[in-house]
Amino acid sequence: MRTPIIAGNWKMNNTIKEALELIEEIKSYELNKDVEAIVCVPFTCLSDVKKSLENTEIKLGAQNIHWEENGAFTGEISPKMLNEMGVDYVIIGHSERRQYFNETDETVNKKIKSSLNHGLKPIVCVGETLDERESGIENDIVKKQINKAFEGIEEKDLDNIVIAYEPIWAIGTGKTASASDANNMLGFIRETIGQKYGEKKDHIRIQYGGSVKPSNIKELMDKEEIDGALVGGASLVAKDFVDLINF
Numbered sequence: 001m002r003t004p005i006i007a008g009n010w011k012m013n014n015t016i017k018e019a020l021e022l023i024e025e026i027k028s029y030e031l032n033k034d035v036e037a038i039v040c041v042p043f044t045c046l047s048d049v050k051k052s053l054e055n056t057e058i059k060l061g062a063q064n065i066h067w068e069e070n071g072a073f074t075g076e077i078s079p080k081m082l083n084e085m086g087v088d089y090v091i092i093g094h095s096e097r098r099q100y101f102n103e104t105d106e107t108v109n110k111k112i113k114s115s116l117n118h119g120l121k122p123i124v125c126v127g128e129t130l131d132e133r134e135s136g137i138e139n140d141i142v143k144k145q146i147n148k149a150f151e152g153i154e155e156k157d158l159d160n161i162v163i164a165y166e167p168i169w170a171i172g173t174g175k176t177a178s179a180s181d182a183n184n185m186l187g188f189i190r191e192t193i194g195q196k197y198g199e200k201k202d203h204i205r206i207q208y209g210g211s212v213k214p215s216n217i218k219e220l221m222d223k224e225e226i227d228g229a230l231v232g233g234a235s236l237v238a239k240d241f242v243d244l245i246n247f
């Protein structure tokens with residue numbers, strides 16, 4: 001039995017003041033304790049949000065990481081620094097990082113290993129572009145991303161890794177993959193994991209991401225392979241985020 005997992009990715013939104021207001025509003029609602037809820041906030045908000053989440057079950061996430069512990073990497077944040085701030089999860093390889101900041105399958109792999117070595121749980125993002133889907137090569141693309149991401153990752157680490165499948169054409173566009181398309185791709189990802197790790201594939205949690213909203217969460221979560229959602233826009237509205245957690 002895999003625990004459902006709903007993660008909000010705030011992206012580059014919310015000042016500290018706005019972040020604290022949003023968290024306070026989320027905390028004013030009753031949340032389903034059987035669902036793991038995470039807020040992945042900008043680096044600048046981590047410390048304040050951490051304090052505000054005390055005495056709640058909501059976990060804290062970051063949106064990126066560098067793989068080195070320290071050094072001459074201007075503008076970067078290390079796993080040691082995130083660990084010190086009490087961060088639980090870190091998003092790795094989000095398509096926006098791959099598209100705008102030269103994130104590659106190689107750096108994704110390094111970041112996953114480094115996160116795990118520092119007690120941080122990676123949320124590993126994969127997904128194809130619209131062109132790739134229309135060319136019918138989405139499975140090849142996602143398989144390559146998965147295989148590269150998991151190079152050198154040990155079976156014992158699978159329980160601490162989450163995969164998020166986000167078709168790039170569905171992010172922030174209002175277009176969602178149909179629940180059955182998403183389910184099929186997540187099943188394919190699980191099979192790909194199974195080729196390397198055997199039955200352990202049934203342990204890893206896989207989320208769908210891309211225009212997830214209160215109106216479509218139930219249909220997605222009803223699917224066998226979908227263990228949760230990585231949510232952008234709807235996670236910025238307290239009631240919507242709560243409705244997703246309480247699907």
Ligand SMILES: O=C[C@H](O)COP(=O)(O)O
Nearest residue numbers: 009171172210211232233
């Ligand atoms: O990380 C979240 C995804 O990019 C989805 O964003 P969205 O829910 O705004 O489409």
